[in-house]
Amino acid sequence: MTFLPTAGRSLACLALLVLAVPSSAPSQEMTIGNGEKNAIVVDGMTREGRTFTFREVTLAEPGWLVLHPFEGGEPQGEIYVGAKYLPAGTHESVTLDVQTAPEPAPGTHFIVMLHGDVDRDETFDFFFVDDTNVADKAVFEGSTMIGHVIAAP
Secondary structure (H helix, E strand, C coil): CCCCCCCHHHHHCCCCCCCCCCCCCCCCCEEECCCCEEEECCCCCCCEEEEEEEEEEECCCEEEEEEEECCCCEEEECCEEEEEEEEEEEEEEEEEEEECCCCCCCEEEEEEEEEEEECCCCCCCCCEECCCCCCEECEEEECCCEEEEEEEC
16 A cells, blocks of 8 residues: 555544544544454555555445545545445455546546445435535544545556
């Protein structure tokens, strides 16, 4: 996995995305990574054209594997460039297509993360329901948002 030199700043910017730390952990600092029940294995990630392949993705509940772009060195959580529905469970060789952006050049940075399918309709509901959250909210375990900063191989 490749991190930006400004990973600390980028992590802080994540808090300004369409994501919020759940109210059950208001005093904890938000981090990104894998949890015990939800994870994205980014080691060994590959890309062919517009399609990324992740070795393994695990979700405790049905949800979405989502790619958010970077612009000007900052994550852009108010938009996404690809999303794939996955039922609960562990999935191997998960592909995710960049749908709404040009084919990424090697080194192009993204946030790959999990969003829950809150209403279980298998439709990615990416619209704001308050100042910081979209309907299909980001998946957290405690104060850890399940996601990673990645660079296109």
